Amino acid sequence: MNTKQKIVWVKSQFCPFLFKKMSFSIRKGEYKDLSSALALVRELAVYEREPEAVTASLQDYQEAYQEGIFEILVAETENQVIGLMLFYMTFSTWRGKMLYLEDFIVTEHWRGKGVGSALYHRFMEICKEKRAVLAKWQVLNWNDPAIDFYEKRGVIVENDWLNCKKFMNSSL
Amino acid sequence: MNTKQKIVWVKSQFCPFLFKKMSFSIRKGEYKDLSSALALVRELAVYEREPEAVTASLQDYQEAYQEGIFEILVAETENQVIGLMLFYMTFSTWRGKMLYLEDFIVTEHWRGKGVGSALYHRFMEICKEKRAVLAKWQVLNWNDPAIDFYEKRGVIVENDWLNCKKFMNSSL
Numbered sequence: 001m002n003t004k005q006k007i008v009w010v011k012s013q014f015c016p017f018l019f020k021k022m023s024f025s026i027r028k029g030e031y032k033d034l035s036s037a038l039a040l041v042r043e044l045a046v047y048e049r050e051p052e053a054v055t056a057s058l059q060d061y062q063e064a065y066q067e068g069i070f071e072i073l074v075a076e077t078e079n080q081v082i083g084l085m086l087f088y089m090t091f092s093t094w095r096g097k098m099l100y101l102e103d104f105i106v107t108e109h110w111r112g113k114g115v116g117s118a119l120y121h122r123f124m125e126i127c128k129e130k131r132a133v134l135a136k137w138q139v140l141n142w143n144d145p146a147i148d149f150y151e152k153r154g155v156i157v158e159n160d161w162l163n164c165k166k167f168m169n170s171s172l
Numbered sequence: 173m174n175t176k177q178k179i180v181w182v183k184s185q186f187c188p189f190l191f192k193k194m195s196f197s198i199r200k201g202e203y204k205d206l207s208s209a210l211a212l213v214r215e216l217a218v219y220e221r222e223p224e225a226v227t228a229s230l231q232d233y234q235e236a237y238q239e240g241i242f243e244i245l246v247a248e249t250e251n252q253v254i255g256l257m258l259f260y261m262t263f264s265t266w267r268g269k270m271l272y273l274e275d276f277i278v279t280e281h282w283r284g285k286g287v288g289s290a291l292y293h294r295f296m297e298i299c300k301e302k303r304a305v306l307a308k309w310q311v312l313n314w315n316d317p318a319i320d321f322y323e324k325r326g327v328i329v330e331n332d333w334l335n336c337k338k339f340m341n342s343s344l
Contacts, residue, residue: 060268096232
């Protein structure tokens with residue numbers, strides 16, 4: 001399941017003129033990675049301007065993972081998780097089996113180093129291995145770097161569907 | 173799992189001045205209902221102006237159902253399926269367990285008779301039974317009757333997310 005190690009030059013966190021030769025790899029995530037996954041989700045929520053919206057706990061992640069509701073893929077360097085994909089199998093009534101990518105995150109310090117591309121590439125391989133006919137996910141309409149990333153890879157980006165959400169703790 | 177029989181007056185298909193007292197009920201769908209489910213999906217695709225887009229076969233439905241990828245709920249009258257909900261458990265990285273409603277259909281002749289409300293009500297009960305913290309689905313931005321139906325029931329309808337789709341048989 002592991003991809004080859006990828007070698008990249010990463011700017012030092014301490015001095016902007018220093019670069020360090022580092023490597024990362026992509027692997028299937030496990031139960032032990034869930035706390036790192038949640039930390040990255042919280043980081044992305046800040047980027048998406050909704051830091052208060054993450055109310056799921058580590059226990060929620062652990063229970064759902066053990067129920068087999070989702071799988072994860074992680075990017076890792078020196079035993080540190082720097083990127084995440086969280087996904088699950090669904091079904092398109094029009095097309096058939098569809099792998100849904102719920103979240104796709106690269107930690108800020110590691111963006112622009114090929115980590116997202118490597119995760120994306122592995123995710124598409126997994127879609128084929130699982131015999132899904134398509135992959136689906138969502139992107140915020142103001143997130144131009146992400147939209148560019150997808151459109152360069154032949155992804156269809158559509159604006160004609162609205163999301164509907166009903167929280168179980170609301171009235172009505 | 174069955175709800176009570178609901179009694180409604182339904183216009184005759186042969187004479188617009190004749191009404192017939194009929195009843196329908198909501199029940200968990202089974203393997204044997206999948207061909208009726210697919211027939212309703214094809215009917216909805218015509219309403220959504222994309223009749224060619226349904227490429228999934230009955231076999232695709234049967235295989236995915238047997239793999240446990242989705243569940244269905246059906247509305248039924250006189251052994252005929254007149255309404256469908258197809259859904260599956262997913263995970264919101266922000267909120268936790270989330271029941272996703274992939275498709276929600278009432279056959280044209282039976283619209284406006286409370287079938288949609290009865291399905292919707294049963295779906296919300298199932299969300300609670302499965303301990304999902306929220307339900308999510310999508311609606312086309314021009315489908316005003318559906319948007320009204322949801323907004324009257326306290327559903328949050330959002331327009332800031334774009335759908336991304338990648339078909340596995342495409343290049344890149």
